[in-house]
Each structure stands twice: as C-alpha cells, then as structure tokens.
Amino acid sequence: MRAALIRHFPTAIAPGLCYGRLDLAPGDGDVAALRDGIAQAGLDTAPIVSSPARRCRALAEALADGRSITFDDRLLELDFGDWEGLPWDDIPRAALDAWAADVANFAPPGGESGAALLARVTAFHAALDGDSVVIGHAGPLKLLAALLRGDPPDLLAPSQPMGALVLAPSEEA
Numbered sequence: 591m592r593a594a595l596i597r598h599f600p601t602a603i604a605p606g607l608c609y610g611r612l613d614l615a616p617g618d619g620d621v622a623a624l625r626d627g628i629a630q631a632g633l634d635t636a637p638i639v640s641s642p643a644r645r646c647r648a649l650a651e652a653l654a655d656g657r658s659i660t661f662d663d664r665l666l667e668l669d670f671g672d673w674e675g676l677p678w679d680d681i682p683r684a685a686l687d688a689w690a691a692d693v694a695n696f697a698p699p700g701g702e703s704g705a706a707l708l709a710r711v712t713a714f715h716a717a718l719d720g721d722s723v724v725i726g727h728a729g730p731l732k733l734l735a736a737l738l739r740g741d742p743p744d745l746l747a748p749s750q751p752m753g754a755l756v757l758a759p760s761e762e763a
Contacts, residue, residue, distance in 0.1 A: 592757060593738055594633045595731045596624060596653075596721045598645040598676035599753045606677050610667040610701075610729075619753040625653060627755040633721055640725040641665035650725045655707070664714040667727035671701025695743050704745040708733055734758070 599619030603609060628634050633659070640650035642661040650659045673681055689696045697703040711730045715737040724734065728749035735750075736743040738758035750756045 591673050591718060592631070592633065592759065593718070593734070593751065593754045594628050594631055594636070595735055595758055596649065596723065596725045597728060597731055597750050597752050597754055598641075598643075598649055598725065601645050606679065608670050608673045608676050608678055608681065610670040610674065610727075611643075612674050613643055613649070616645045618671050619649075621649070621652045622754070624649075624755055625655070628653065628723055631755075631757055632651075633723055636721040638723045639665065641667070641727060641730070643667070643727070646727070653723065653725070654674065662714060664710040665724065665726040665730050668704070668729045669700075669702040670698050672699040673701065673729050677722045681706050708743055708745065712737065731756070 594707075601617045603612075603614055614717040625634075636653075638650050638654060638659045639662055640646045640659055642663060643666060646665070647661065650661075667686040678686075685698070686721040689693075689698065689738060694704045697706070699720055707729055711733040714730075715734055725733070729745075732747050732749050733745070735758040736747070740759070
C-alpha cells in the first residue's frame with residue numbers, strides 16, 4: 591500500500607499564533623506540481639482522503655480531477671483547545687513546559703493530547719484499504735508516514751513542509 595501524503599499550503603495567519611483546529615482559509619500553492627507528483631507516483635487514479643478543514647478541503651477539490659473525495663475527521667490537526675489562536679508568547683510558560691515534558695499525555699486546556707492524536711491517526715491507518723492520496727496537516731501526516739513505513743510514530747519528528755508531497759512508504763523503503 592502506498593500513499594501520497596500532501597500537507598496543505600501555507601495559510602494567511604499571523605506568525606507566532608498557535609493553531610491546529612482553527613478552520614483557516616486555504617492558501618495558494620503549486621497545484622500543478624502536486625498533480626504531477628501524484629501522476630509520477632502512479633497514484634493519479636487513487637482515491638483522495640482529506641481532512642475536512644477548509645485549508646485541506648480546497649486542495650483536495652483542486653486535485654480531484656473527477657475523483658471522489660472522502661473527508662475524514664481523523665486527519666484533523668491536533669486540537670490545541672483554549673490555546674487556539676493565541677500568540678505562543680501569551681501561553682503561560684509553565685503550561686508550555688508541561689507540554690514539552692510530556693507531549694504524549696499532556697493536553698492543552700480543552701484540547702487533546704499527543705496520544706489522542708496518535709490514536710485517531712492509527713485508527714485511520716488501520717482503515718486504509720489500498721493506495722491513496724491523503725491531504726492533511728503536519729501532525730497527522732508525520733505519524734501516518736511512520737505507520738505506513740512500519741516505523742514507530744514520533745510525535746516530535748520533523749514535519750513535511752507545507753504544500754509538499756511525500757510518498758509513504760518511500761521507494762527506498
């Protein structure tokens with residue numbers, strides 16, 4: 591099973607703001623290059639599954655080329671709860687330190703933990719049935735890429751760039 595994992599394009603949000611579930615307007619990017627990458631991977635007829643967030647939905651619709659799209663809440667970004675939309679500098683340092691000390695189990699007030707994110711991405715992975723194009727966010731995509739490669743998921747692993755396509759498992763795997 592192979593997947594083209596595509597992270598949404600950058601959004602027009604002020605730098606330094608915490609966001610995960612904020613439903614931001616989609617940004618611009620090179621849709622043609624993504625379409626070419628999907629075709630080169632031989633996934634141009636694979637079904638598309640996307641986060642329902644507007645920034646992912648718009649990209650999925652732009653790439654669909656007549657294919658159906660399934661929107662799946664399990665691909666939504668981490669829910670930062672009460673931190674959503676706040677400048678990172680306004681979040682109490684003690685709370686940020688608690689999160690950094692236990693990213694798997696700490697949840698921002700009203701939000702979700704890294705373990706909860708991993709649980710829903712693991713459930714999504716288990717439900718995948720064949721090749722696909724998956725459009726989503728940094729957190730879910732890095733975890734899904736690891737699961738597709740058979741590697742242990744790492745909540746602190748680097749994320750793929752916005753607007754980038756990553757094949758998983760990679761051709762080298």
